[in-house]
Amino acid sequence: DVVMTQSPLSLPVPLGHPASISCRSSQSLVHSDGNTYLNWFQQRPGQSPRRLIYQISNRDSGVPDRFSGSGSDTYFTLRISRVEADDVGIYYCMQGTHWPPFTFGPGTKVDI
């Protein structure tokens, strides 16, 4: 199975400052179809996860443009350009290239 790791696991960020979360996979996430199926999910306190980013860098509908994704192969990054209070929560990366199983990173807790 593909192992996903994230760093840091905890990220305190002042309001208005940028934040960056790294995600690494134990093998390349480039699919035979040429796409890379790496997604980012946000889980606010007491809520279910919500997908923010799919295929490395595509924002889902309604996701603010302060969120951006980048990376390739085995190394990926989620950036928040200016953290707002609404961004508090746990962020997970997930790979959908080599499945089953779909595998998630351990999560990064972002707080103010």
Added chain:
Amino acid sequence: EVHLLESGGGLVQPGGSLRVSCAASGFIFSNYAMSWVRQGPGKGLEWVSVISYSANTTYYADSAKGRFTISRDNSKNTLYLQMNNLRAEDTAVYYCAKAAGSGWSPDFWGQGTLVTVSS
């Protein structure tokens, strides 16, 4: 608007069985693969199982193989997870999730239902 509502969670003894359900609305249920993903108390996310749009194909995590069965009733827009021989480590919030587009990977999630396995 997409809506997924899980139900059927509760307290069950080790070795017992439980079926959780997920009622879907706001999209053409029969066009999408569906997954179950769980989250233990204070823990991360663990994918459990996925079923194709037609119910012809299913996949399971190793932790679920032989004990859990995913199914769906497209006439009722409902997804199910039958869980047998439950263990304490199965205690978790169980989320159903709709797949993205024509793929299998989960995108939209329900609010979850809590399953507690304890004597």
